[in-house]
Amino acid sequence: MAKPLVKVAGLSRYFDVSAPWLNRVLDGQPRLMLRAVDGIDFEINKGETLALVGESGCGKSTVARLVVGLYRPSTGSIVFDGVDMAGLGGRAEMAPIRRRLQMIFQDPYASLNPRWRVSAIVSEPIRAFNLIKDEAAIVARVGQLLRQVGLSPVDGEKYPHEFSGGQRQRISIARALSSQPEFLVCDEPTSALDVSVQAQILNLMKDLQRQLGLTYLFISHNLAVVRHIADRVGVMYLGRLAEIGPKSTVFSLPRHPYTRMLLDTIPDLDMTGRQRTPVAGEVPNPINPPSGCAFHPRCPFANDRCRSERPEPKLNDTGSITACHAVEEGRLPAGPLTAAA
């Protein structure tokens, strides 16, 4: 089998969210660590798209930032094309790798410098990595990139505030593409776009993938979009992977109770009167996660083992990997959950 382009192992990231030192001492408060990402493994092959889904706050954006080197891992490793990123010291050592991976951020507002013209924003990676030296060639390349994302070369003269939300997201996509990366980390790249522009961008991303052999880590909460774009899907819950596998398996033969519930919450466009079933229970708190399987307070199949022992990821016969005791023990009924619960 092909060697993976990206290999993540035992990856964690903790944030210190303690009260300031003085208050801690005075009020006797303990140190508080928030486990945003808590031990996850995955691989992405060249030319493939892995999508991460999961509820708000489960750690998707943190994974994205870890993978592109914006955060340092608390534990674990990220290996990109055979190079362990944690082993890279200074900026100079990072530079050749950084050019090859780019990120499109969740928030198109925060990620564009408001004082720069669009042309400067889009050409920044080209200049930073010294990819094109000739000024006229840079201008031509920027114009081509803007056209590629459905804007016009004359838009380069404008500032970000002159654009609508969706237009700004296209600018950040053009910027990400400008250094001709091999690996793109996309954090909710189309959620600010209307569906017709979204269709154009998703088609564009697929075309680029085919033409340039791009590899994507794609984060989205829109399961229909994920189904369309992904080859494999990872479902995250509270900093861990509940299930990961080929798209068709995860969508048609979901094993993990959480995956099944998530699939039940998909909004109903046909308006057949089906009531959306929100996942029952409150999203737990990553500062003080439940014992054992973090999903147990909301899981209809939880038993004593689930409350005390954390399930480890296991390969199923369907080719997906699930972290669930009930799946492993074979005590989970197949078929729709609602009928079983």
Added chain:
Amino acid sequence: MAALLEVEHLRIEFPTRRGTLVAVDDISLQIAEGEVLGVVGESGAGKSLTGTAIIGLLEPPGRIAAGEIRLMGRRIDNLPYEEMRKIRGKQIGAVFQDPLTSLNPLYSVGRQLVETIQTHTDMSPTQARTRALELLHEVGIPAAERRIDHYPHQFSGGMRQRVVIALALCVNPKLVIADEPTTALDVSIQAQIIALLKRLCRDHGTAIMLITHDMGVIAETADRVAVMYAGRIAEIGPVRSVIKEAKHPYSHGLMGSIPKINDEKERLDQIEGSMPRLTEIPPGCAFNPRCPHVFDRCRVERPELLDTGVTQASCWLYAHG
């Protein structure tokens, strides 16, 4: 009964060195008490600007060049800043597309909620904090008691958005302008927020202008939908009709490009081309360069909203006779 909100012939312009840009061009709509009006359409069509104009936060050089906005019969588009500020706090709540502009990075979210509540009510600091906690619970922030003292950057994208929603709801407004309130949220929190918005409409008669790209959210929440294209309303009508049997060729194409969960197609259907920039809006119907049904009249005469039976569409295909 008079509508709660009436927008009549609204026109928003940006004077620039390159000439005047007309970003919103002759928009009229009403929202009744307790009603949810969904607003969808092409990115850059003027949805956010329309919302911003209603809450009186249009930033210069943008200006309302024509038209009127009335809330409960009272004209609000020409009020002095201070008076509008009071209306904004008490009667109109806003959830912006960009959660960071509504949150101050230097203050904890609790402090921001408490201050907003205290500005518009006479609650004591303790009462205001209790109310703030209640709201954070309502929008589904886990461990709200602890989270209330955290700063915006310590929250995930979706959690920040929920804080903004809490901020907009803290004084039970008559009208909420919600610009992409659930875009940053996953489906299950989305379901929770939608349930919360619906409860508001039912229990307090709050009306909502819901601007979103998410057709699933529209389908579940809105009573009526307006589809915008190039600064105008392309189609407006009951939610079911607009989603299921859109009459305007643009709305039809828009509904067709929604990815469906059971679809295995390699490419999504897309409307070819892109919306014209504001300086290059063609004469006649603005959609004519992309329209599969374009005919001569479309290139010269601009269509007004015409009755299609259940909806109204600005399209010459529905001209009678």
